[in-house]
Amino acid sequence: MVLVSAARDYVNRMLQDISGMKVLILDSQTVSIVSVVYSQSELLQKEVFLVELVDSISKSKESMSHLKAVYFLRPTLENIQHLRRQLANPRFGESHLFFSNMLKDTQIHILADSDEQEVVQQVQEYYADFVAIDPYHFTLNIPSNHMYMLPAVVDPPGLQQFCDRIVDGISTVFLALKRRPVIRYQRTSDIAKRIAQETSKLMYQQESGLFDFRRTEISPLLLIVDRRDDPVTPLLNQWTYQAMVHELIGIHDNKVDLSSTGKLPKDQQEVVLSSEQDAFFKANMYENFGDIGMSIKRMVDDFQQVAKSNQNIQTIEDMAKFVDSYPEYRKMHGNVSKHVTLVTEMSKIVGERRLMLISEREQDLACNGGQVAAFEAVTNLLNNESVSDIDRLHLVMLYALRYEKESPVQLMQLFNKLASQSPKYKPGLVQFLLKQAGVDKRTGDLYGNRDLLNIARNMARGLKGVENVYTQHQPLLFQTMESIIKGRLRDVDYPFVGNHFQQGRPQDVVIFIVGGTTYEESRSVALQNASNSGTRFILGGSVVLNSKRFLKDLEEAQRIAKYSTNVV
Amino acid sequence: MTSSTTTTTKYRDRTAEFHSITQTLKKIGGIAPVHQNKSYQANNSSPSKPLLSYTTRSEFNKKASLIGSGVHETSQKISRLAQCNQIATKWCSSWEPIKCLMMPGAFIWALPSIKPSEFALLVTGFHFQSFELEMGSNALQQLALDLRRRPAVDNTPSQHMEMSMLQQVNPRQENYTESRAVALHNVESTISELGGIFTHLATMVVEQGELAIRSGFFLGYLLSACFI
Numbered sequence: 001m002v003l004v005s006a007a008r009d010y011v012n013r014m015l016q017d018i019s020g021m022k023v024l025i026l027d028s029q030t031v032s033i034v035s036v037v038y039s040q041s042e043l044l045q046k047e048v049f050l051v052e053l054v055d056s057i058s059k060s061k062e063s064m065s066h067l068k069a070v071y072f073l074r075p076t077l078e079n080i081q082h083l084r085r086q087l088a089n090p091r092f093g094e095s096h097l098f099f100s101n102m103l104k105d106t107q108i109h110i111l112a113d114s115d116e117q118e119v120v121q122q123v124q125e126y127y128a129d130f131v132a133i134d135p136y137h138f139t140l141n142i143p144s145n146h147m148y149m150l151p152a153v154v155d156p157p158g159l160q161q162f163c164d165r166i167v168d169g170i171s172t173v174f175l176a177l178k179r180r181p182v183i184r185y186q187r188t189s190d191i192a193k194r195i196a197q198e199t200s201k202l203m204y205q206q207e208s209g210l211f212d213f214r215r216t217e218i219s220p221l222l223l224i225v226d227r228r229d230d231p232v233t234p235l236l237n238q239w240t241y242q243a244m245v246h247e248l249i250g251i252h253d254n255k256v257d258l259s260s261t262g263k264l265p266k267d268q269q270e271v272v273l274s275s276e277q278d279a280f281f282k283a284n285m286y287e288n289f290g291d292i293g294m295s296i297k298r299m300v301d302d303f304q305q306v307a308k309s310n311q312n313i314q315t316i317e318d319m320a321k322f323v324d325s326y327p328e329y330r331k332m333h334g335n336v337s338k339h340v341t342l343v344t345e346m347s348k349i350v351g352e353r354r355l356m357l358i359s360e361r362e363q364d365l366a367c368n369g370g371q372v373a374a375f376e377a378v379t380n381l382l383n384n385e386s387v388s389d390i391d392r393l394h395l396v397m398l399y400a401l402r403y404e405k406e407s408p409v410q411l412m413q414l415f416n417k418l419a420s421q422s423p424k425y426k427p428g429l430v431q432f433l434l435k436q437a438g439v440d441k442r443t444g445d446l447y448g449n450r451d452l453l454n455i456a457r458n459m460a461r462g463l464k465g466v467e468n469v470y471t472q473h474q475p476l477l478f479q480t481m482e483s484i485i486k487g488r489l490r491d492v493d494y495p496f497v498g499n500h501f502q503q504g505r506p507q508d509v510v511i512f513i514v515g516g517t518t519y520e521e522s523r524s525v526a527l528q529n530a531s532n533s534g535t536r537f538i539l540g541g542s543v544v545l546n547s548k549r550f551l552k553d554l555e556e557a558q559r560i561a562k563y564s565t566n567v568v
Numbered sequence: 569m570t571s572s573t574t575t576t577t578k579y580r581d582r583t584a585e586f587h588s589i590t591q592t593l594k595k596i597g598g599i600a601p602v603h604q605n606k607s608y609q610a611n612n613s614s615p616s617k618p619l620l621s622y623t624t625r626s627e628f629n630k631k632a633s634l635i636g637s638g639v640h641e642t643s644q645k646i647s648r649l650a651q652c653n654q655i656a657t658k659w660c661s662s663w664e665p666i667k668c669l670m671m672p673g674a675f676i677w678a679l680p681s682i683k684p685s686e687f688a689l690l691v692t693g694f695h696f697q698s699f700e701l702e703m704g705s706n707a708l709q710q711l712a713l714d715l716r717r718r719p720a721v722d723n724t725p726s727q728h729m730e731m732s733m734l735q736q737v738n739p740r741q742e743n744y745t746e747s748r749a750v751a752l753h754n755v756e757s758t759i760s761e762l763g764g765i766f767t768h769l770a771t772m773v774v775e776q777g778e779l780a781i782r783s784g785f786f787l788g789y790l791l792s793a794c795f796i
Contacts, residue, residue: 009577112589125580175578
C-alpha cells in the first residue's frame with residue numbers, strides 16, 4: 001500500500017483544505033502521477049470541476065474568478081515560465097501552488113516577483129514525483145529512456161537531464177516515506193554509480209536538513225542497478241495477467257489502449273487496469289493465463305446470475321430493488337466485458353503468433369543449459385514460416401546472451417539466418433546487445449551457473465521438475481532480493497556510496513532499475529512482500545518495459561552510438 | 569490507513585518565504601512614491617498641513633475607488649447569478665434554488681424605500697468577497713449622509729482628479745471637496761445601478777416562484793391522475 005497511499009495522501013491534502021469549486025492544473029508528468037492514484041469521480045467529490053494542462057490553460061483568456069486554481073507541477077523551467085505568465089494575468093480567483101519536488105530559491109523569487117496581484121495563497125512542496133502504478137512498484141515514465149545505454153565518455157546532451165529526473169524521483173520516494181537510506185549500486189554500471197553518487201550528494205550534503213528524520217531504526221537500503229544486468233527478463237513472453245497484457249497489448253499509466261483491435265464501442269477503447277480500483281484485477285493480476293480463463297468464466301457465470309434475476313421483475317418492490325442496484329450492475333457489466341475483451345484479444349494473439357511453441361523455447365533458453373539442443377531448436381524455429389520476425393529476433397537474442405562464448409561459429413550462423421529471413425531486422429542489433437549486456441558487462445549471476453551453490457540449486461530444481469514450463473523463469477531480481485534478505489549481497493559487486501554503511505538487516509529496500517522495470521519483476525517483488533520475510537521491497541524504474549520498448553531503446557541507442565563513433 | 573499515512577509523508581511549506589519575498593519586492597517598488605512626496609514637500613512653502621491633507625485625500629480616493637470596483641464586481645456577479653438561475657430553473661423543477669433566492673429577494677424589495685442609515689447597514693451586511701472593507705459602519709453612515717448632502721458636480725473619474733490635483737497645488741481646499749463629491753457621486757450611481765439590478769432580480773425570482781408553484785401543482789395533479 002505504501003507508494004499508492006503516500007501519493008493519494010498528497011493529493012488528498014492538496015484538495016481538502018481548499019473549499020469551493022476548484023480547477024486542478026497539471027503538467028504532462030503530474031497528470032500521470034495523479035491519474036494512477038485518483039479517479040475522476042474522486043476528484044469530483046473534492047469539488048474539482050476541471051482538470052487542465054498547464055500549457056493548454058494559457059491559451060485561453062476567459063476569466064473564471066469563481067474557480068480556485070490548484071496547481072500541481074514539477075518545478076521545471078517551462079512550468080515556472082508558464083506560471084509566471086499566468087500569475088501576471090490571473091484567470092482564477094485564487095492560486096494555490098503545489099510542487100512535486102524541491103523548489104530552487106531563484107524559482108520562488110521569480111514566482112514572487114510575478115505575483116503582483118497577490119493571487120497566490122500558498123506555496124508548498126508535496127513530494128510525489130513518482131508514478132505509483134502499484135503499491136510496491138513505481139515508474140518515472142522518462143521518454144528518453146535509451147540514454148542509459150550510451151557510453152558516459154561521450155557525455156551526450158540530455159544525459160544529465162536523464163540522471164536528474166531519476167535522482168528527483170528516487171529522493172521524493174524517500175521523502176514520502178520519511179526515511180534516509182544507505183545507498184549501494186552495481187559496480188559495473190557507470191550510470192548506476194553516477195545516479196547513486198548524485199542521490200547521496202543530495203541526501204547527505206545539499207539537502208541534509210530535509211532528509212534528517214532523526215530516526216533511530218536501521219536505515220533502509222537503496223540499491224541502484226542497471227537494466228543491462230538482466231537483459232533476459234524484458235525479452236521473454238509473459239504468461240501472468242498484468243505482464244501479459246503489457247507484453248501483448250501495452251499498459252500505460254494503468255490504462256490499456258484497445259483502439260487498435262477495432263470493432264469496440266467508444267467507451268471501451270481505453271480501459272483502466274488498476275489493482276486499486278478493480279477487485280477482480282487485484283485478485284488475478286499475478287495469476288497465469290490458464291487460471292485467469294477459469295476466473296473469468298466464474299465471473300461471467302456470477303454476472304449471468306445477477307442479470308437473470310434482474311430480468312425477473314414483477315412487483316413494484318422488484319422494480320425499486322433493480323433501480324437501487326442498477327449502478328452496481330452497470331459497473332459489474334463494464335468490468336466483465338473489459339476482462340473478457342482483454343483475454344479474448346490476448347488468446348487471439350497467442351494463436352496467431354504461435355506463442356505457446358515459442359515461449360516454451362524461450363523459457364528453455366533462459367533457464368536450462370544444453371547448447372547443442374538449443375541451437376537446433378532455434379534453427380528450426382527460424383526456418384518455420386509461421387514464426388513472426390519479432391519472435392525470431394527474441395530467440396536469437398536469448399540464444400546469443402546465453403551461448404555468447406561457447407560456439408561463436410554457430411552464433412554467426414544464426415545471425416546470418418536471421419538477417420536473410422527477417423527483412424526488417426537491423427543488422428548488428430544482436431551484436432550491439434552483446435556489447436551492451438554481454439557476460440563481461442554483467443555483475444549478477446544471470447544464468448545461475450557461475451558458482452557452485454547456484455549450480456547445485458539449479459540441479460535440485462531440475463530434479464524436482466517445474467510446475468509450469470511457461471512461467472519457470474525467475475528474474476535476476478529474485479536472487480538479488482534473496483541475497484539482501486540473507487545479508488549476502490557482496491560489497492565488492494554492490495559497493496556503498498560514501499561512509500554510510502548498513503547496520504543490520506534493512507526493513508525497507510528500494511531497488512531502482514536504471515533502464516526500466518518489467519511487470520514480471522514487479523510480480524516477483526509483490527510475491528516476496530506477501531511472504532512476510534520481514535523485509536519490504538519497493539521496485540522502481542525509469543519506465544515499465546515490454547520487449548517492444550526494450551528493443552526500441554536498444555535500436556535508438558545503437559543509432560546514436562553509430563552516429564557518435566562516426567563523428568569521432 | 570489514510571490517517572496513519574497523514575503523519576508519515578513529508579512536505580515543506582514555503583508560503584511564508586514566498587510572501588516575505590513579495591513584501592520585500594513591494595517595499596522596493598514603494599520607494600518611488602515616497603521620493604515624489606519629498607520633492608513635493610521641498611517645493612511647497614507651508615509643507616506640513618497640505619501634505620497631510622494630500623495623503624488623507626489620496627487614501628480617501630483609494631477607498632472610494634475600492635468601494636466602486638467592489639460594487640461593480642458584485643453587480644457583475646449578480647447578473648451572472650441571474651443568468652445561471654434562469655438556466656437552472658429551465659431544467660430543474662426542484663424547489664431548493666428558488667427557496668434560497670426568495671430570502672434575498674424579499675430583502676431587496678424593500679430597497680427603494682430604505683433610509684440612508686439603514687442603507688449603510690445594508691452595505692456593510694453585504695459581503696464584498698473580492699476586497700476587504702476597512703471602513704467601519706460609522707464611516708459608512710457618514711458616507712451615506714454625505715451622499716445626500718452633496719450635489720453631483722462632475723463625472724470625471726477620481727483617478728483623473730488625483731492627477732490634476734497634483735499639478736494645481738493652490739486651490740487645494742476646493743479641489744478636495746470637489747473630488748470628494750465626484751467620488752461619492754460615482755459610488756452613488758453604482759449603488760443605484762445595483763438597486764436596479766436587485767429589483768430586476770427580485771421580479772425574476774417571483775416569476776420563477778410562480779412557475780414552480782404551477783409546475784408543482786401540475787405534478788401533483790398528474791400523480792393523482794395516475795394512481796386513480
